[in-house]
Amino acid sequence: KAGVTQTPRYLIKTRGQQVTLSCSPISGHRSVSWYQQTPGQGLQFLFEYFSETQRNKGNFPGRFSGRQFSNSRSEMNVSTLELGDSALYLCASSLGGKTDTQYFGPGTRLTVL
Amino acid sequence: GQNIDQPTEMTATEGAIVQINCTYQTSGFNGLFWYQQHAGEAPTFLSYNVLDGLEEKGRFSSFLSRSKGYSYLLLKELQMKDSASYLCAVRDSYGGATNKLIFGTGTLLAVQP
Numbered sequence: 001k002a003g004v005t006q007t008p009r010y011l012i013k014t015r016g017q018q019v020t021l022s023c024s025p026i027s028g029h030r031s032v033s034w035y036q037q038t039p040g041q042g043l044q045f046l047f048e049y050f051s052e053t054q055r056n057k058g059n060f061p062g063r064f065s066g067r068q069f070s071n072s073r074s075e076m077n078v079s080t081l082e083l084g085d086s087a088l089y090l091c092a093s094s095l096g097g098k099t100d101t102q103y104f105g106p107g108t109r110l111t112v113l
Numbered sequence: 114g115q116n117i118d119q120p121t122e123m124t125a126t127e128g129a130i131v132q133i134n135c136t137y138q139t140s141g142f143n144g145l146f147w148y149q150q151h152a153g154e155a156p157t158f159l160s161y162n163v164l165d166g167l168e169e170k171g172r173f174s175s176f177l178s179r180s181k182g183y184s185y186l187l188l189k190e191l192q193m194k195d196s197a198s199y200l201c202a203v204r205d206s207y208g209g210a211t212n213k214l215i216f217g218t219g220t221l222l223a224v225q226p
Contacts, residue, residue, distance in 0.1 A: 004155075033212050043156075043200065043216035056213045090155065098143055098204075098211055099163060104155040 002027065004093050004105035012111045018079040021108045025072050025093030031055075032074040033102060034066060037088040046089075049074050050096050078110075086112045115139050117217035119201050124223045125191055133186045133199050133220045141206030146214065147175050147186045148200040156200055159186070188222075196224045 005024045013019050025032050033056075034046040045058040049068035066076045072093075078085055088109050092102035117137045125131040137145070144163035148156035160168055162177035162184060174187040188195055198219040205213040 031212050033214070035214075035216075042218040043202075043214075045213050045215065048212045050211070055211060058213070092212075092214075094212060096212070098206075099161075100212075101146070101158050101161055102212060102214065103158060104148075106155045 004091060004103055006089075006091055006105040006108050008108060009106065010109045010111075012113065013081050014113050015081055015083060017081050018077065019081060019110060021076045021078075021089055021091075021110075023074045023076070023091035023093075023105055025074070025091075026103060029093035029095055029103075030072055031094045031096035031100075031102075032068060032072065033092045033094075034074070034076050035090045035092065036060075037090055037107070038086075043090070046076070081112045083112050086110060115205070115215050117201055117203060117215060119199075119217040119220045121218070122221045122223070124225060125188075127191055127193060127224055127226050129191050130187065130189050131191060131222065133188075133201075133222070135184045135186070135201035135217060137182050137184070137201070137203050137215075137217075139203050139205060139207070139215060142179065143204040143206035145175075145177055145184050146200075146202040146204065147173075147184075148202065150198045150200060150219070152197075159199075191224050193224050193226070196222060198222070 033048040048056040068074045094100040147159040150156040160175035201217040202214040
């Protein structure tokens, strides 16, 4: 079974621009969660989507948004990029239940100049 | 508040045993995960504890005490390839959250010959 895939793997943007990241979950998984990883803060939860609905949300500004499609693929959008948005963005997929394990994709490395 | 503590760095010798501790204080609790992350790679799942006690999986074991807010990951017969960051994460259940993981900042383990 193929793992979680994320595209693109690397991205360079400038301040003020917007960016869209994509995540394809493991086949059969209906939940996709997004995390931001930085050296100072570690992994921080952004949001979770399940069956095309946002189920949970972390403490990030409204510039960070996401959506999920009927095939469970998910996209994350960051508008008006700031230097501090430079990070590794990871998505994780699971079946969606309360005891299911999350499996991570390789991440998208975003650099904001 | 939400707080997960782990040592920042540890060093151990090839062939030895190492224990990585994790203490947590979270609003809700629905299980604790350990992930391994090599530099530049995605976190990979190691173990999941939801009930008190020890879970053993090959060279890796994980222990949980919910009353003490404490877990540890035990790595036996250390190999050079075990050099990585080890992430402790609590699945938050506050407000019905299902797949929100709260991560510690990770423990960087260096295995020396």
